[in-house]
Amino acid sequence: MAKWKWRRHVSPIKIWHRYQRMSRKRKRYLQLYLGALIVVLGLLIGLKTIATNNQADANNDESLSSEEQFIETIGQFAHENYQQSHVLPSVVTAQAILESDFGRSELSANYHNLFGRKAYGNEPSVSLATNEVVNGETITISGRFKVYDDDQAAIIDHGKLMTEGVNWDPQLYHGVVGEKRYKKATKALQQAGYATDPNYDDKLNDLIETYDLQRFDP
16 A cells, blocks of 8 residues: 655645545544544643642742741741830731831841831931822832841831830820730821821731731730
8 A cells, every 4th residue: 555645735625635535444543643642742731730830839838938937037026025115016017017028128138127217317228219108199219218237126126116206206106105906006107107108007907917916916
């Protein structure tokens, strides 16, 4: 029997006609070959999908592990500093999460500034772009921010800000200090103008409830 010669650029119609002229045995072989090829391709696609999903799951697990580790570390630091600051660790931890994106922001990762603290005078600082809400609109400005040696130093300094206030108002954050109810404390932060975000207190409350941050409170 003469062998079929498959040429390039053969039209689908010619392929079909040649297939029709094949013997039943050759058709059977061709069908088995194509079936096996489809099975192999399906397996390869399935394996690739599983590998992609596993990698995505691994990345998600790694991200969650990193966030949980950040929460535990900051929560414990805030708990230890409570004796000096008398600011609820749940509130401090929520602020650190919100301001630093779980420690992933450039300001936090490189300079340990967990709370977006601005620098004044001769304080160690770095200039970075930041978003501020002005008259209901979010704008980007350049600001000088404090630089800390480590995260614990940032938490201690945050506690001093709460207890000592600022030059023009030493009692600015006294509504936060000693407050035992986190919603009252976050509301006091909002009213004191700690952040320009009009929903700052609500965001802190959501974080406290979502991650059960009250477990760090005395």
